[in-house]
Amino acid sequence: MHLFWFFVTSTWLILSSLVINSSSESATVHYGSPTFSASENKKFNILAALFTSGGSHFIFFEPLLEALARRGHNLTVLSYNPRENNNIDANVLPNYKNVFLTDPKIIAKNVLNLEELWANYYNSYFPSSVVDIILLRNFGLTYCEMTFNNTAVRELIKSDQKFDLIFMETFCSDCALGFVHKFHAPVIALSSHEILPWINDRLGNPDNPSHIPGFHKFYSGKMTFMQRVMNTLHLWWVKVFYEIRFQWPNQKLVEEFFGPGVPPLSEIVKKTSALLVNTHYSIHGSRPYVPNVIEVGGIHIGKPKPLPDDIQKFLDDAPEGVLLFSWGSMIKTSTLSQEKLDALLNVFCEMPRKVILKWESEEMPRKLKNVMLKKWLPQFDLMSE
Structure with missing residues (x-):
């Protein structure tokens, strides 16, 4: 919790430092017309443009947004994840306005079929790293x-509303730059994961492929000469692909909805004042960052809640420990092929411990005494036991 409040305080300092001119206490520097001063106890109007439907992304952003709302700022949150379905703070926040980007009953959970992913057309012709980039482009x-x-x-696009700050997720599209x-x-950019290859240039962040492994982690930090060459070529290819296959169609889309005359997105994105990224050097390795790239990994982690009675009893009856097997909120473990599922269950049945398996369907083709099936799991609470 100390880390969380440090993060909220740091964000407040960023909000203030974005607009302070060093030559005068009350002077301001800003992008465009809105002006505000750090010397004023002003409540900001903040727009959060979070265009990824995955709940695992939104879980990272939500504590920050709720903390700012509790401090009195006015939040307009464009999201596929309504707060009512993901609330950390159960209190009503009248200044936190949800703009649902889809029917709030349709949340992106358990939507990825493993066999369909593995049978994807691109997998037949391209390596997995290329397939990942293509899929990200299509998602975006x-x-x-x-x-x-x-x-x-x-x-909202047609309105005369004013905002003092915009939060934007950096993932598979920059269309929120409109x-x-x-x-x-x-x-201020938010990233729920490691910095993607096309992000560093916009912030002036060091991105040296001679010693920094690429996003797909083909190599370790100690690379041979040829590995450094391949790492460099891959980084160059991803950046070029992003500019042509991501940014060009996004540019057309933004111009369609925001009207002609929108500057190139590659220029607007350079206005990014800071990036808050969900990483930590203890896990992701150390690398150089400019001052406005701030690692805040784990700030969404709060206090664990009590477990459901059946799960708690399952743990209490397992002195040897329990294995948790889950592929997260979006992947459906139940879409495994029979062959792969049998291989997995054969391992489970030979283990001298119990297993909790995230499994989305009602039935398991083969039931094991030491395996508990759950459609949804309080994962953090469970791992905190």
Whole structure:
């Protein structure tokens, strides 16, 4: 919890430092027309443009947004994850406004079929790293089109509303930059994972492939000469691919909804004031960062809650410990092929300990005495036991 409040305080300092001119206590520096001063106890109007439907992304962002709302700031959150379904703070926050980007009953959980992913057309012709980038590109365009076709979002685009700050997720699309152009507000980027290859240049962050392994981690930090060459070529390819296959169609989409005259997204994105990234050197390794790239890994972790009675009893009856097997909120473990499932269950049945398996369907083809099936798990609470 100390880390969480340190993060909230740091974010507050960022909000203030974005706009302070060193030559005068009350002077301000800003992107466009909004002005505010750190010397004022002002409540900010903040727009959070979070265009990824995955709940695992939103879980990282939500504590920050709720903490700012509790401090009195006005939050407008464009998200596929309504707060009611993911609340950390159960209290009503009237200044936290959800703009649902889809039907709130349709949350992106248990939507990825493993066999379909492995049988993907691209897998037959490209290595997995290339397939990952292609899939991210397709996801990004889909999210952007769905978002901009949302009635509430289109009304927001046409409105005269003013924002003092914009939070934007950096993942598989930069189409949220249309709001930065529209509202002329400073922007802070949020990343729920490691920094993707196309992010560093916009912040002036060191990105030296001679000693920093690529995002897909083909190599360790100690690379041979040829590995460094391949690491460099892969980084160069990803950046070029992103500019052509991600940014060009995104540019057309933004111009369609925000009107002609939108500057190149590759220029708008350089207005990014800071990046808060969900990493920590103890896990992801050390690497150089400029001052406005801040590692805040784990800030979404709060106090564990009591477990459901059946899970608690299962743990209490397992003095040798329990194995938790889960592929997260989006992947459906139950879509494993029979061959792969049998291999997995054969390992479980030979283990001298109990297993809790995230399994989304009602039935398991083969039941094991030491395996508990659960459609949904309080994962953090469980691992805190």
